[in-house]
Amino acid sequence: MLDYHDALATLLAGLTPPADDETLPLSAAANRTLARALPARFDTPSFDNSAMDGYALCDPSGTCTTFGVTVRVAAGDNAAGVALQPGEAARIFTGAPLPAGATAVVAQEDTRRDGDRLQLERPARAGAHIRRRAEEYAAGGALLEAGARLTPAAVALAASQGYAAVPVKPRLKVTVFSSGNELVEPGAVPQPGQIFDANRYQLVAWLAGFDVDVRDGGILPDDAAHTRAALAEASLANDVILTSGGVSVGEEDHVRAALESIGTLTAWKLAIKPGKPFAWGQAGRARVFMLPGNPVATFVTFFLLVVPALRALSGQADAMPRALPVRAAFVKNKVEPRREFLRARLRAEDGALLADLMAGQGSAMLSACAGADALVEIPPATTVAEGDLLNAYLINGAFQ
Known part of the structure; x- marks a missing residue:
């Protein structure tokens, strides 16, 4: 099994954004990724x-x-x-x-x-x-680098130099599937043994924070031929395919086998908790990310692996997640062989940032995800004492 940091480095090393770009009016370019560097056109300020x-x-x-x-x-x-x-x-x-x-x-x-x-x-x-004239920028100097995300400040900076239109990377086309006969749509009446599909709605909601074109592919039944055909069709028109469920080793887990039959499976099984059955590969032009069926594992792996991948595929120069040093406001005596990512809330106290664990750290408990603002990283085989220094990843910073 791959450690998280090794998996992320391997995953990102194999990704390149689409080569083409488009020019958009500056007023329509918010949150897009700059395809080419913009030089300063004028001294800023242009006069004392x-x-x-x-x-x-x-x-x-x-x-x-x-x-x-x-x-x-x-x-x-x-x-x-x-x-x-x-x-x-x-x-x-x-x-x-x-x-x-x-x-x-x-x-x-x-x-x-x-x-x-x-x-x-x-x-x-x-x-x-x-x-003083040119104390911020001199004409011809670097204004915005290729790969910069056009945040409100970056848009304002381009406007201040007279740019009416800018070159941006194209929107990624993404299709989202869930997998499993046990799943039914919210609003339906579940039969015995069935559950509502939370993962597909979670993934579509995550994607709303990115400048991508999203298609809801629905629920894939536990049928090998149907799953293979759906992935093959989606691979023709998408840059990214996201699936949840069907990636483990059970007899009804068909997604991983379907990808292997129509494309390439690059890696699967990660030494993280939750999120062990995460896999990725490629089918046609589409990068395929297969997330676990467990909704908390889907939450964690999307945030920690798919978000950086989407940034890289969008052409952003800095795709890596940003870790904050925090102090543990909890004790954890049980050690795990896998790297853990616990759901937490952060608070400031006496000049330090403290992490409190959410109640309900179980792998099926979405309530902790809904209340958390960070994931706290616990290295393998590590106990935690109150006050220990740990890394935390801000969930609300996923789109930055």
């Missing part, structure tokens, strides 16, 4: 300007405390030809261009004004409150 409302001063010696106010400059004004002489000041506003000769800007609350005479309440440091 004031960082606050106040007065621009001309004081080369740094000793003057009284100034004559000679001009007013507002944001959007053209200050070409406006110049200050030593001992002169300009009334100025945030974002307004700096007059030639200005050595500092002083906040208006640090001054007293009587007509055109300005008195400083405290000395003005040379260069104070001035945004």
